[in-house]
Amino acid sequence: METLVMETPCASGSRKSRVGGVLTLLALISLMAAYAVGFFVQGNESFQTLQKAFPGKQLETTEGSSELYSVTDLKTHADEGHIVTRETLGWGGPLTTATWIGSDEIIREVAVLSHKETPSFFQHLEGNGFFEQFTGRSITAPLTNDGDIDAVSGATISSVAFTKAVREGSHRVAAEQYGHPMEKEAEAWNVGRNEIVLLIVFAVVIGCLLLKRMKARLFVLAFCILFLGIHMNRPISLASLASILLGYLPSLHSQPFWWLLVPGVLLITTLMGKNVYCYWMCPFGGMQEFATKIGGVSFRLNKKVTGAIKHLVYLFLWMALMIIFLTRNPAMGAYEPFATLFSLRGSGIQWTLVTVALAGSFLIPRFWCRFFCPVGVILNRLARLKKSIKKKLGSLSPRPKEALHED
Amino acid sequence: MKTKTDELSWQDHIAIALLVLMVGLILGSFYTAIF
Numbered sequence: 072m073e074t075l076v077m078e079t080p081c082a083s084g085s086r087k088s089r090v091g092g093v094l095t096l097l098a099l100i101s102l103m104a105a106y107a108v109g110f111f112v113q114g115n116e117s118f119q120t121l122q123k124a125f126p127g128k129q130l131e132t133t134e135g136s137s138e139l140y141s142v143t144d145l146k147t148h149a150d151e152g153h154i155v156t157r158e159t160l161g162w163g164g165p166l167t168t169a170t171w172i173g174s175d176e177i178i179r180e181v182a183v184l185s186h187k188e189t190p191s192f193f194q195h196l197e198g199n200g201f202f203e204q205f206t207g208r209s210i211t212a213p214l215t216n217d218g219d220i221d222a223v224s225g226a227t228i229s230s231v232a233f234t235k236a237v238r239e240g241s242h243r244v245a246a247e248q249y250g251h252p253m254e255k256e257a258e259a260w261n262v263g264r265n266e267i268v269l270l271i272v273f274a275v276v277i278g279c280l281l282l283k284r285m286k287a288r289l290f291v292l293a294f295c296i297l298f299l300g301i302h303m304n305r306p307i308s309l310a311s312l313a314s315i316l317l318g319y320l321p322s323l324h325s326q327p328f329w330w331l332l333v334p335g336v337l338l339i340t341t342l343m344g345k346n347v348y349c350y351w352m353c354p355f356g357g358m359q360e361f362a363t364k365i366g367g368v369s370f371r372l373n374k375k376v377t378g379a380i381k382h383l384v385y386l387f388l389w390m391a392l393m394i395i396f397l398t399r400n401p402a403m404g405a406y407e408p409f410a411t412l413f414s415l416r417g418s419g420i421q422w423t424l425v426t427v428a429l430a431g432s433f434l435i436p437r438f439w440c441r442f443f444c445p446v447g448v449i450l451n452r453l454a455r456l457k458k459s460i461k462k463k464l465g466s467l468s469p470r471p472k473e474a475l476h477e478d
Numbered sequence: 479m480k481t482k483t484d485e486l487s488w489q490d491h492i493a494i495a496l497l498v499l500m501v502g503l504i505l506g507s508f509y510t511a512i513f
Binding site: 370371372373375376380383387390391394402403404406418420421423424427428430431434435438442443 | 485486487489490492493494496497499500501503504506507508510511512
């Protein structure tokens with residue numbers, strides 16, 4: 072087979088794109104390797120974690136089940152009931168609880184063996200005594216957030232998920248070990264006005280784009296700051312997209328909002344070939360746009376500066392995905408300041424990041440979006456997909472010569 | 479020949495300072511997340 076290599080005047084350009092191609096390939100290979108490593112390493116430490124959570128107790132699996140253990144005191148050898156572990160899906164991914172149930176059918180303690188919730192949200196639960204609420208309750212109690220267990224405001228999804236794990240575990244022990252007739256839980260649809268409002272936002276955005284009513288964009292953005300940002304605290308983040316890659320898909324019944332927002336935005340972006348989310352809906356993008364308007368200054372940067380830094384976001388995206396895949400924890404790598412800003416909870420470094428990102432937006436339009444946002448990069452690529460498919464299809468079918476000049 | 483467009487303005491210098499600060503903070507947030 073013969074290969075023709077043509078020397079062109081823009082050899083440096085092709086060399087650059089070749090280097091870019093090699094780097095992209097290396098990044099993809101390393102990400103696949105990290106994904107595989109994370110996948111095979113997970114779960115090996117679960118029993119050790121369980122033993123550490125309950126020191127001084129001897130745990131033995133019951134009837135070959137890896138979720139149910141009988142508990143004996145190491146010193147007195149007294150029977151101390153059961154420990155049941157249960158996994159459910161939280162906001163960030165799977166979480167596992169271990170519920171210690173005494174022989175008197177009363178919950179003694181709830182321990183969290185693993186979770187992938189945003190650390191500040193989890194600390195919020197612990198700080199509000201969420202897990203202590205279960206202690207002393209009967210295993211046949213309803214254990215629901217509508218009834219006897221209070222969800223912590225601002226971390227509702229995590230509260231619901233942890234409660235579900237404890238409830239399912241306790242009710243299983245009640246039915247299997249103590250013969251209580253427990254009704255099987257029917258999963259109810261959790262559809263409310265938030266889902267309807269989101270559908271209306273989608274309809275308005277698509278309608279405005281089709282009718283070319285671009286002046287409405289700032290109004291929609293302002294509304295989304297209030298709705299997706301302040302009210303819901305649910306902007307799309309790298310964690311939302313990475314959880315799809317990790318297979319952490321929440322139940323459609325319990326989290327229809329997630330299903331509407333994340334796959335909905337991905338679908339609309341792909342079908343319309345436009346990044347509708349960043350420019351019309353992103354609350355953090357909206358806050359930056361309004362900051363620029365308030366600032367009244369709009370720096371015009373030298374191309375040398377923007378050119379030097381424009382690829383940096385790919386490096387951050389790669390680093391974040393490597394961390395997420397290796398730890399199989401989307402909250403670990405998501406470096407965006409959205410959650411800190413809208414939940415008003417975060418570490419010192421996260422608050423500094425929010426402050427500098429917003430301060431930068433007073434001077435440079437969409438400062439965060441332009442240089443650092445991993446979600447923007449992914450959605451822009453997705454939006455270009457339609458154009459590149461069209462282009463490829465167009466190049467396959469011959470066009471009349473006159474039409475070529477129209478481009 | 480050096481033209482005016484090659485030179486960095488005061489706006490560029492502020493932008494560079496902000497960008498460097500942001501890079502440091504993002505790397506710092508990765509560090510705090512892992513360790």
